[in-house]
Amino acid sequence: QTIITMDALFREQHTDKGNLRDTKKPYMAWKATLDWHRQSHDVQHDGEKQHEPIQISTGQWGCGMFGGIVAHKYLQQVIAAQLVNCGCVDGNVQLFYSSFHHIALKKALDKLQLSGISPWDGFRGILLDRHKRSFMMHNIDELVANIEEARRSSINSNTRSAHTYEW
Numbered sequence: 001q002t003i004i005t006m007d008a009l010f011r012e013q014h015t016d017k018g019n020l021r022d023t024k025k026p027y028m029a030w031k032a033t034l035d036w037h038r039q040s041h042d043v044q045h046d047g048e049k050q051h052e053p054i055q056i057s058t059g060q061w062g063c064g065m066f067g068g069i070v071a072h073k074y075l076q077q078v079i080a081a082q083l084v085n086c087g088c089v090d091g092n093v094q095l096f097y098s099s100f101h102h103i104a105l106k107k108a109l110d111k112l113q114l115s116g117i118s119p120w121d122g123f124r125g126i127l128l129d130r131h132k133r134s135f136m137m138h139n140i141d142e143l144v145a146n147i148e149e150a151r152r153s154s155i156n157s158n159t160r161s162a163h164t165y166e167w
Contacts, residue, residue, distance in 0.1 A: 002037075004029045008062030008073065019076065019123075022062060026080035030056055030093050034084060053092035056081065059100065071140045074109050079122045086119065108140040115144045122147060 006025050012018040037054050058077055062068035074097060081095040099106040124147065 002033060004033060006061070008066045008068055010066050013062070013066075013068055013072070022073070023076040023079050023083075023123075026058075026061075026077050027083050030054075030080060031084045034093055051092060053094050055094045055096055057096045057098065059098040070105065071109070071112065071143055075112065075117075075122055075143070078113055078117070079119045082119045082122075112140050112144055115147065117147050 006029055008022050008025070009018045013022060033056075034054050038051055041052060060068075060070055060073065061077065062073040063070055077095060077097070081093045084093045097106075097109060099109065
């Protein structure tokens with residue numbers, strides 16, 4: 001078992017810079033953990049290396065004393081895990097989120113994850129609609145609708161965005 005700790009922003013978590021920072025942090029931690037795990041735990045099967053998945057158990061990171069909104073911080077973690085998996089040929093980071101027996105929250109977060117968001121869709125949903133950003137983070141249905149709307153507008157315009165974000 002490997003334990004990773006990381007802090008989150010206390011303020012300015014809804015700014016572009018804050019969103020990128022708090023998405024980059026779990027990405028970097030989980031990517032380093034995946035790389036380390038592969039170096040020390042790869043399994044040989046029929047002469048080929050088999051990569052076992054790493055399971056990340058997380059919870060309300062960045063909430064509580066940091067004041068983060070659960071859906072917002074969860075989405076950042078989902079995006080980070082997807083980016084780790086996209087960046088590896090056979091990346092396999094599995095994210096397990098503990099809602100601490102809060103069944104309604106678990107169902108809402110499952111809906112967000114099952115909405116089929118890509119990292120790009122997630123970033124468009126949390127970065128590009130600044131005037132609705134804070135409200136959406138409190139209302140997961142609104143957040144999912146905004147992400148789906150951003151996805152449709154991206155497909156219809158066949159362009160990404162004039163915004164660039166330094167990763």
